[in-house]
Amino acid sequence: MSKKIEEFNEYRTRMNExxxxxxxxxxxxxxxxxxxxxxxxxxxxxxKELLGLVASAVLRCDDCIKxxxxxxxxxxxxxxxxMETMSxxxxxxGTIVIPHLRRAREFWHELETQNA
Numbered sequence: 001m002s003k004k005i006e007e008f009n010e011y012r013t014r015m016n017e018x019x020x021x022x023x024x025x026x027x028x029x030x031x032x033x034x035x036x037x038x039x040x041x042x043x044x045x046x047x048k049e050l051l052g053l054v055a056s057a058v059l060r061c062d063d064c065i066k067x068x069x070x071x072x073x074x075x076x077x078x079x080x081x082x083m084e085t086m087s088x089x090x091x092x093x094g095t096i097v098i099p100h101l102r103r104a105r106e107f108w109h110e111l112e113t114q115n116a
Contacts, residue, residue: 050082054089058093
């Protein structure tokens with residue numbers, strides 16, 4: 001696994017454990033709702049991850065973008081599908097999203113090359 005991906009996942013896991021360890025009922029419910037929202041339903045997981053990617057890009061949350069990129073990659077999203085999704089995000093969010101597009105493409109490259 002690439003260093004960037006490994007560092008992101010280790011930090012995310014460590015901090016989620018710390019936050020959930022604080023035993024705050026509202027935060028636990030929000031985490032649970034988030035987890036359950038991305039399970040298969042009327043929409044498949046791949047579609048939901050791409051929707052999450054658009055929303056995260058428009059909101060300019062790099063951590064969220066990375067999470068959705070990695071999950072989408074695991075769901076079999078192609079580079080072409082990811083770039084089309086990010087093109088919609090950039091259209092909706094405007095040019096302010098371009099720096100996040102750059103980082104997203106860089107992280108996607110890391111995902112692609114980790115399995116090469």
